[in-house]
Amino acid sequence: FQEVIAKHLGRDIKPAVPGPANAPTFEVPIFEGGDWRDYIAPALSFSHVPTFDEVEPAAKYALYSTDVTAEDRTLVFTDVRDRAYCFLDGEPIGTIHRTQRQRSITLPARAGKLTMLVEDLGRVNYNIHIGEPKGLIGPCRSETRTLTEWTVSPVDLNSMATDSAKSDKLEGPVAGPLLATGRFDAPEGRNLFLSTENFANGIVWFNGQLIGRYWSAGPTATLYIPGPLVKAHDNTVQVWEFETILDPRFTFVSEPALGHTEA
Helix, strand or coil: CHHHHHHHHCCCCCCCCCCCCCCCCEEEECEECCCHHHHECCCEEECCCCEHHHCCCCCCEEEEEEEECCCCCEEEEEEEECEEEEEECCEEEEEEEHHHCCCEEECCCCCEEEEEEEECCCCCCCHHHCCCCCEEEEEEECCCCEECCEEEEEECHHHHCCCCCCCCECCCCEECCEEEEEEECCCCCCCEEEECCCECEEEEEECCEEEEEEECCCCCCEEEECHHHCCCCCEEEEEEECCEECCCEEEEECCCCCCCCCC
16 A cells, blocks of 8 residues: 555655554462451541542542441432442441442441441533532431531551552452452563453552553453553562452453453
């Protein structure tokens, strides 16, 4: 095709630039990380359900906590922005997703400490949602009362990025939330593509740099790791998984998996 064009132009055309080489492919075992709760800031007390905008330092993830009774049975918020993982005395009882228009959670018929790990999925930049606050939006009502006593603890993501692995290799599947880490050598300066198909929902750091979020809902199934971050030795990939690690290994693939594209 270049020869045809060159004939009409009356001059030679430089050879086409070759496409990028496939990225290295390999697998890395996953080891247990530290306790993610070690990276929670001191709790702030409120006499209402606070938003993220009322919390200092500004939060992208925060742990809300309150006491519930056997008579409460269900909690209803004005809104949840944007996702909340709910636990009663440390046991998971459900998840509230804004994308599914959910704003309530059903409670077991017992008293206990309710904690909710709340995630901000990003600000909306159009229409009436511009400038809306994030986090739990109150008031919060149960079947019997309005819940007014809350504590909020922002998660320190910067410190979490320095977490070190333990010696225990994970055997899957493994329930979250949990921190997990892998270390490996690689061709220095080469782009890498981390497959997220073994994971459900979380965030990834590479050599201390936050690479991005992943979600099994897709459409993408890889995270791009730029070559300048890749060292010849002692690279570290770390994940904060909120739901489940299906198969505890980091799999690096040859090219990005971006989901369905139009023909």
